[in-house]
Amino acid sequence: xxxxxxxxxxxxxxxxxxxxxxxxxxxxxxxxxxxxxxxxxxxxxxxxxxxxxxxxxxxxxxxxxxxxxxxxxxxxxxxxxxxxxxxxxxxxxxxxxxxxxxxxxxxxxxxxxxxxxxxxxxxxxxxxxxxxxxxxxxxxxxxxxxxxxxxxxxxxxxxxxxxxxxxxxxxxxxxxxxxxxxxxxxxxxxxxxxxxxxxxxxxxxxxxxxxxxxxxxxxxx
Ligand SMILES: Cc1cc2nc3c(=O)[nH]c(=O)nc-3n(C[C@H](O)[C@H](O)[C@H](O)COP(=O)(O)O)c2cc1C
Numbered sequence: 629x630x631x632x633x634x635x636x637x638x639x640x641x642x643x644x645x646x647x648x649x650x651x652x653x654x655x656x657x658x659x660x661x662x663x664x665x666x667x668x669x670x671x672x673x674x675x676x677x678x679x680x681x682x683x684x685x686x687x688x689x690x691x692x693x694x695x696x697x698x699x700x701x702x703x704x705x706x707x708x709x710x711x712x713x714x715x716x717x718x719x720x721x722x723x724x725x726x727x728x729x730x731x732x733x734x735x736x737x738x739x740x741x742x743x744x745x746x747x748x749x750x751x752x753x754x755x756x757x758x759x760x761x762x763x764x765x766x767x768x769x770x771x772x773x774x775x776x777x778x779x780x781x782x783x784x785x786x787x788x789x790x791x792x793x794x795x796x797x798x799x800x801x802x803x804x805x806x807x808x809x810x811x812x813x814x815x816x817x818x819x820x821x822x823x824x825x826x827x828x829x830x831x832x833x834x835x836x837x838x839x840x841x842x843x844x845x846x847x848x849x
Pocket of ligand 1: 649704794795796817
């Protein structure tokens with residue numbers, strides 16, 4: 629498959645400067661189905677360690693559920709005023725059946741045999757289920773979910789969709805409302821998506837970032 633570069637480097641940076649953590653959404657604006665479908669695809673296309681995809685993306689568009697979540701979100705208006713509210717949930721535990729689910733999907737998509745994946749299975753199970761990583765498996769899953777968050781926000785900016793990443797919520801309350809523990813999941817981080825309100829003064833504030841020399845180091849030898 630060949631692809632064409634459709635975003636010029638300067639455009640990419642302009643879009644990333646355009647994006648900001650939106651504090652006030654225009655609740656009258658909804659993301660179109662076409663745009664949303666593309667954004668949902670960016671969630672699905674997110675890479676994860678070993679490919680295991682230890683997550684579920686809960687997309688909340690229903691006003692009733694949004695209203696129930698808001699008091700457990702520091703009462704932030706983004707929850708109810710955005711178009712699509714995404715709760716990034718991650719697996720509480722990684723088991724052999726999670727690895728096998730991924731292997732079965734690999735067989736389905738790539739048409740290979742399960743036998744051909746056995747040494748990979750041994751490596752993943754040894755590392756993630758029985759090895760040192762097993763001690764931090766839930767935390768490891770959380771990290772993967774944050775990759776999806778970054779991917780989603782960048783893609784949204786390219787489509788001129790506003791977002792607000794959100795950690796200001798009570799995971800235990802979200803878990804109860806969304807019935808996540810029953811599915812082996814917990815709420816990790818959220819992202820409100822939609823369109824900024826004209827009145828959001830944060831949109832006009834200059835970005836506060838450390839300088840390149842402060843945060844980037846080049847090693848050329
Ligand atoms: C993981 C994460 C959680 C955040 N949680 C919140 C939040 O709950 N509410 C909020 O208004 N902003 C939240 N922010 C936004 C940050 O404060 C903001 O991204 C940062 O100050 C940089 O500003 P900018 O995104 O506008 O460039 C969060 C950002 C990240 C990355």
